[in-house]
Each structure stands twice: as C-alpha cells, then as structure tokens.
Amino acid sequence: MTVLADAALAVMWVGLTCYALFGGADFGAGVWDLVAGGAEQGRARRRLIEHSIGPVWEANHVWLIFVVVMLWSAFSPVFAAVMSTLYIPLTLAALGIIARGAAFAFRKASTELWQQRLFGACFALSSLLTPFFLGAVAGGVASGRVPPGLAAGDVVTGWLNPTSLLGGVLAVVTCAHLAAVYLCADANRAGRPELASAFARDAVVTGSGAGVVALAGIAVLAADAPVLFHGLTHRALPLVVLSAVAGVAGIGLLIRRRYVAARAAAALAVAAILWAWGAAQYPAMLVGSTTVSQAAATSSVLWAVLVSLGVGAVVLVPSLWLLYATFQHEAPERSSPG
Amino acid sequence: MRTVLSGPWVLAVYMAERVKESDLAAARAQMGFSLAWHIVVACLGVGLPALTLLAEWYGIRTGDPAHRLLARHWARAMGVLFAVGAVSGTILSFEMGLLWPGLMGRFGQVIGLPFALEGIAFFVEAVFLGIYLYAWDRLPPRRHLLTGVPIVIAGTLSAFFVVCANAWMNQPRGFTLRDGKVVHVDPWAAMLNPASPPQTVHMILAAFMVASFLTASVYAVAMLRGRRDAYHRAGFLIPFTLGVVVTPFQVYVGDWAARFLSHYQPTKLAAIEGVYRTGPHVPLTIGGVAGDHGLEYGLEVPDGLSLLVGYSPGTVVQGLDRVPAAQRPPVTAVHWAFDLMVAVGFFLLAMGVWLLWLWWRRRRTGGELSTPRFFLALAAVGGPASVVALECGWSVTELGRQPWIVWGVMRVRDAVNPAPGLMGGLWLVLVVYAAMTVATVYVLRRMARGTPVPRAPQEEDVARYPVV
Numbered sequence: 001m002t003v004l005a006d007a008a009l010a011v012m013w014v015g016l017t018c019y020a021l022f023g024g025a026d027f028g029a030g031v032w033d034l035v036a037g038g039a040e041q042g043r044a045r046r047r048l049i050e051h052s053i054g055p056v057w058e059a060n061h062v063w064l065i066f067v068v069v070m071l072w073s074a075f076s077p078v079f080a081a082v083m084s085t086l087y088i089p090l091t092l093a094a095l096g097i098i099a100r101g102a103a104f105a106f107r108k109a110s111t112e113l114w115q116q117r118l119f120g121a122c123f124a125l126s127s128l129l130t131p132f133f134l135g136a137v138a139g140g141v142a143s144g145r146v147p148p149g150l151a152a153g154d155v156v157t158g159w160l161n162p163t164s165l166l167g168g169v170l171a172v173v174t175c176a177h178l179a180a181v182y183l184c185a186d187a188n189r190a191g192r193p194e195l196a197s198a199f200a201r202d203a204v205v206t207g208s209g210a211g212v213v214a215l216a217g218i219a220v221l222a223a224d225a226p227v228l229f230h231g232l233t234h235r236a237l238p239l240v241v242l243s244a245v246a247g248v249a250g251i252g253l254l255i256r257r258r259y260v261a262a263r264a265a266a267a268l269a270v271a272a273i274l275w276a277w278g279a280a281q282y283p284a285m286l287v288g289s290t291t292v293s294q295a296a297a298t299s300s301v302l303w304a305v306l307v308s309l310g311v312g313a314v315v316l317v318p319s320l321w322l323l324y325a326t327f328q329h330e331a332p333e334r335s336s337p338g
Numbered sequence: 339m340r341t342v343l344s345g346p347w348v349l350a351v352y353m354a355e356r357v358k359e360s361d362l363a364a365a366r367a368q369m370g371f372s373l374a375w376h377i378v379v380a381c382l383g384v385g386l387p388a389l390t391l392l393a394e395w396y397g398i399r400t401g402d403p404a405h406r407l408l409a410r411h412w413a414r415a416m417g418v419l420f421a422v423g424a425v426s427g428t429i430l431s432f433e434m435g436l437l438w439p440g441l442m443g444r445f446g447q448v449i450g451l452p453f454a455l456e457g458i459a460f461f462v463e464a465v466f467l468g469i470y471l472y473a474w475d476r477l478p479p480r481r482h483l484l485t486g487v488p489i490v491i492a493g494t495l496s497a498f499f500v501v502c503a504n505a506w507m508n509q510p511r512g513f514t515l516r517d518g519k520v521v522h523v524d525p526w527a528a529m530l531n532p533a534s535p536p537q538t539v540h541m542i543l544a545a546f547m548v549a550s551f552l553t554a555s556v557y558a559v560a561m562l563r564g565r566r567d568a569y570h571r572a573g574f575l576i577p578f579t580l581g582v583v584v585t586p587f588q589v590y591v592g593d594w595a596a597r598f599l600s601h602y603q604p605t606k607l608a609a610i611e612g613v614y615r616t617g618p619h620v621p622l623t624i625g626g627v628a629g630d631h632g633l634e635y636g637l638e639v640p641d642g643l644s645l646l647v648g649y650s651p652g653t654v655v656q657g658l659d660r661v662p663a664a665q666r667p668p669v670t671a672v673h674w675a676f677d678l679m680v681a682v683g684f685f686l687l688a689m690g691v692w693l694l695w696l697w698w699r700r701r702r703t704g705g706e707l708s709t710p711r712f713f714l715a716l717a718a719v720g721g722p723a724s725v726v727a728l729e730c731g732w733s734v735t736e737l738g739r740q741p742w743i744v745w746g747v748m749r750v751r752d753a754v755n756p757a758p759g760l761m762g763g764l765w766l767v768l769v770v771y772a773a774m775t776v777a778t779v780y781v782l783r784r785m786a787r788g789t790p791v792p793r794a795p796q797e798e799d800v801a802r803y804p805v806v
Contacts, residue, residue: 054806055472058424058464062457068431069457072442073450080443083435084755091763094432095770098425102774105421106781108806109414111788119777150439151757297447297523304525305454312458319465319488326473 005074005296007306009285012070013278017271019063021178024171024270026057028179030100030127031172032202033120039113046120048195050108052186055327059320061101073305075295077148078285082137085146085153089133089164096130099123128172135171139164142277143225144287162224166217173213174270177206181250181266185259189328200254207251207266211244214273227287231280239279243272361760362751365437368764370736372429374729375771378548379423381728384493385549386416387467389577391486396576398479403795404569408576410474410803411791412553415782417471417806422778424464426771437760440753441743444520448513449503451525456499463492474805494542501541505533508735509602510744532602536595537735543588544731548724550581551686555721556786558714566709567793575707578717581724582690589683593646600647603745604656606738609667610676611643612636613657620644620655624677628669667740675730675737682727686720
C-alpha cells in the first residue's frame, strides 16, 4: 500500500518534472517573445521561438493534464483541498493557459501585423503570468497553507504570501532560463549563430538571476516555511547542492558555447530543485496534516492507474521520441510565409 | 488511517449545507458554459482529422490538386481548432477540482482511471498532430498520411474514455460507501459501467456528425455563392457524405440509449418524455409545457412511448411520481432539448435520403452530381443544426440527472466548492471565452479569405499553401 502510493507519487513527480522541463521552457519562450522588442527588431527572435515550440507545445502541455489527473486519481483528498483553497491562482493559471495556447495558434494563422501584435502580446503576457501563478500555488502547498477539506484554508493568503511570491518569481525566471538555453542550440542549428549568442547571454543573465532569487529564497523560507526549510537543509540538501552545481556548470558551458551540454545541465538543475522540494516535505503531501499514505487511493486504483500508464508508456515513449527526433534533426528550411 | 481526514470532511459537509445559492448557480453556469464550448471543438477535433485524411488519401491516390489543397486547408484549420480544444479541455480538468472538490475529494479515485487513459490517448493525439502538421513537406506523402492515422484513433479513444467518466456519473458503479467514505474501489467496473456502451457510441458518432455537417455547411454556403468548382464540391461532398452515412446509425444508437434509460435511469426517461404517472399505455408527447398533471399542449401519439420502450402498448413506463418532487429534473427543459435533438436527427436523416436520390439519379443520367440550390441551403443549415442537436443531447444527459451530480449518490450542491466568490470566476471565464470565440471565428474566416482558392488548383498552388 505504502509502496504503491510512493510509486504513484514518484510517477506524478516525474510528470511534474517533465512539465517543468518541457512545458516550462515553452512558457519561457513566450517570456522571451514578450521582451524581444518591436515588430521589426524582434522578428528574427520571434520566428525562431515560433519555429521551436510550434510542433511540440501541445504535447508538452499534456504533462500538466497528466499531473492533474494523477493527483486526483491517486490522492483525491489532496486534489480537492488544493484546488478548492487555491482556486483563485488556479483559475488565473487556467485562463492563462487558455490565452497562451489559443493566442499562439491564432498568431501563427494571422497575416496582418496588428493581429500578430495583438495575439502575440496575449501569448507573451500569459506566458509570463501562468508560470507565476503555478509557482505561487506550489509555494502555498510547500509552506503548509493548504489544510485538508474543502476550501478550509485562506483563499487569499494561501497564495499571497512570501513563499508563494518566491515560488512564482522562481518559476518565471527558471522557465525563461530553460527556454534561453534550449533556444541557443536551436538557433545554432537554424544557422543563426548571432541569435545563439544573444540567447546565451540571456540564459547567463536569467541563470544568475535564478541563483540570486534562490539565495534570497533561503531567508524567505527560513522565516515563512520552517518545515520546508528544515527539509531542504537536511534530507534534501544533496539535491539542493546538485542543483546549484548543475546551474553553475550550465552557465560555464554557455560561456564556452557548449549549447547542447548546457541544455542537460540546466535541465538537471531544475529537475534537482523539484525533487529537492519533494524530498524535503516527504512524506507530507499537505504539510502538517496529510501524509502520502493517508491521502492515497485504494490499492486497486493505484494498480489500475500505474499499470495503464505503464502500458500507455509503451505507445507514448516511441511517439514522443519520434516527435522530437523529427523536429530536432533539421530538414531543409521551407519557404513558408509568416 | 483516515481519521485525520474525517474531521475536515465533517466540516466540509457542514459548509456545503450553507453554500450560497448564487455561488452554486455560478459554478453550474461556469461548468455548463465551458463544457458546452469545449464539446463543439472536441467534436471537430475528433472528426476533422478523419475528413482531412480522407481528402489527403484521395488526393494522393488520384494526384488531384484540388483534394490535396483541400487537405492542407483543413489541416491548417485543424491546427487552430486543436489548440483551442486542448486548452479548453485542460480548463475542464481544472474546473473539476476548482468547482466540484466535493465530488473529486470523495470520488476522484473512482473515476481517475478513464481520465488517466484519456490523458495517454490525448498525449498520443497531440504528438502525432505535431508531426502531421509540421512534417507535411518533410515526409513522403504516404508516410505522412500514416502519421495522421494515430490522430483519428487516439481522438476517438479520448472521446470514449472521457464519456466513460461521464457515464459513471449516470450509473455509478465500482465502489462501496461506508459511513460516507469510499472503500473497495473497482476502477474497471466504474469505467465500464452499464451506461458506458450507449453513451460512448452515441457521443463518438455525434462527434463525426458535427464535424462532418459543420464542415459541409461552409462549402454549401460557398457553392450557393457560385463556387461550384471541383475544390468546393469535394469540400462539400466528402464531409456531407460521411455525415449522412453516420446519421442512420446514430438514430439507431439514440433509440438504444433511450431504451437503456428505461431500465437503468427511468427518472431521466420520465423527464425526457414528460411522464408523470407510472403505468401502461403511455403516449409519446411531442412538445408541450410541463403543467401540474403532466405535459400540456403537446402533440400526443397514443401508446407511443409504451410501444417504443417495450414494443407493446401495455408496457409499463415509470413516471416521475416514483421520486420525491425535490429529486426531479427540470421537465420542460429536458423534454424540449430531447425533442429538438430528435427533430434534427430526422432532418439530417432526410437529407441523407435526398443525397441518395441525387446519387441514384446521376447514375441514370450521368455527368456531375446535381446539387439543387434548395438542397444546398438545407445542407448549409445542417451544420449549425447538428451543433444544436449536440448541445441538446448533452443537456438531456446533464439536466436529466439533476439534482444529482452522481446519480442517487451525491447531489450537485454537496459537491460544489464552498469558497466564496465563485461568481467572480464565472465572469472572468465568460469574458475570456467570449474573446476566444470571437478570435477563433475571426481567424478561421481570415484564413479562408487570406488564401483564395483558384478555380482550378494547380500543382504549384498545392506546394505553395502553408499548413503551418
């Protein structure tokens, strides 16, 4: 029972990691779209961003659905508690997801400048806000502000608090960093070394920024989320150190223009911090009240879901490989307008 | 083990009792609105890939530029529709928790399995859609065609799984309740409940009908405006033919679904047909308004319902008198929604007969299939009409289950989020969806006008048309 529940949690956490690494980078790309400058000045960057995330963002987005469904299937009471207490940031994140996805598709299909500007602004702004709200939700959960039951927590301070603010800012900066790192290699492959250098510079800035935010976060967590802080500085410390080392290594690799290796380092840094969070609060799912085994579904459900996902993975993993392989090996550039 | 959790649950139930009526109404409106919106694009997401593959396959087989251009055009629209379908579907999974945490907290684990499977199917769909759209000119034509097949299969499976979850709300199985807590879950029995077969088949056929008739409508209008070239004729005839082929099966399945209700959810059937008193010789009432003693001012077919349900006039049909007044669904709304859906179904069936007659006549006279203006005008109405039928059918399922969210087990008001301010969320959602609706329609229209189709498309027109 406990082993099954832990397995379900681990699978869910893998999904969350994938969402951060793939979906997060798509949001980050939207942030770079936002700050790319005027229509003329930012055209090259925006085209590269569109070219890179166009084929993959919908598949990447499904990781979020995967996490949501895992949470409600395997840990229903936690799902109900989190969703009902934090319904304000989650509603805003949901609307941000709508605006981002729809506006991205609309912009691709538009030909006139004013439409591209309107949809582009919508896409880029929601790419900034959505990870912020999702990070704020993570902060609310991690700092123990979600009690069990329906909307039993404070619907305002549950997500407007120091840890949520830290989570939101860290999510945005991290997404932007991941995107910039990924885009370096994409720009190189597209034969645009000058764009690659520009994104490498952005990646170094955001990577350092993430480091600064994380350092400041130590003080925030010590004061605002003592349980999480204790976990991060004790049991999860190796993962925290791993994240820091990988982050620094990634910046070094960027400076040396080793873009593909820098991707791996940046991804490792982000994954390590997510697993550090998980390790720090384990076995609590809702800090201070609910543990993994208390919240877990009956073993028949856990078995059914895990076996189904295992069988599904047999289809899914080769499909995903095919998707990334198709678009990461560059074919001759088509002469498509827009 | 769960003692820690029971305290808050007691509190939650207490709070749910006091939930503000306006917030309950807001939650219902928000869920209803976002589902009603999503169901249309979801149907297009299931059906449009099949139509696109048909056009592409025919184009590759014959080398005809018109069909190949048509496939590219539909694929481009599919890219936009799939995006809004994906995000509007994601919101629904959020809303399950944001609006109905009482349902999810208790029964989330029972209906988790079909959603997990739906997640996998949707994943496969999204992956192959990415490949299908973006690798159009990178892959050899036949291999490209093959990458579209998983989209159709996975899309249909997605619909199957997600409707299984809805069917469970109508026929809750696969769990035992002890002191208000779920014990002994059998997730497979929950997913494959008795309502799953009729509901899933009915919904999947509906998806193909809506996608077909809606697409055909667009080209029927173009043909009415004088564009009767090969491109527009194919754009009309491929989907319209698929639609009218599916329709008779749908009428049959609809009958199965209604007969299913007479055994498994008689209250819903009673609301659908406005039957108040249990007994034999129940007439079939078309139209009418719910009064004190049953439907008034309706058109009655003597013994009609008894005959439909049990093939004999003496068949006893259960009426609303078997349940307390507080547990009855809103009769007039459910009844009218059902009648409207059936009316559209028979209208589309008649259109199929007409098309068959046109085909038969062409076989005798030869030449092109004639498409009279009046036929095209009615076909143009067929698309929006199929959407009306879709929404009506869905309203019958959902309103017919009221006041229950899980039939006989949990009431809607006990499932709603007790947090204050749900009304604010409703307004936000309405504004965002209104903007998304306007933008979707606008972009699709611009897309059609931005790249005008030549009278006789040539090879270079096909190659020049960007899918993405």
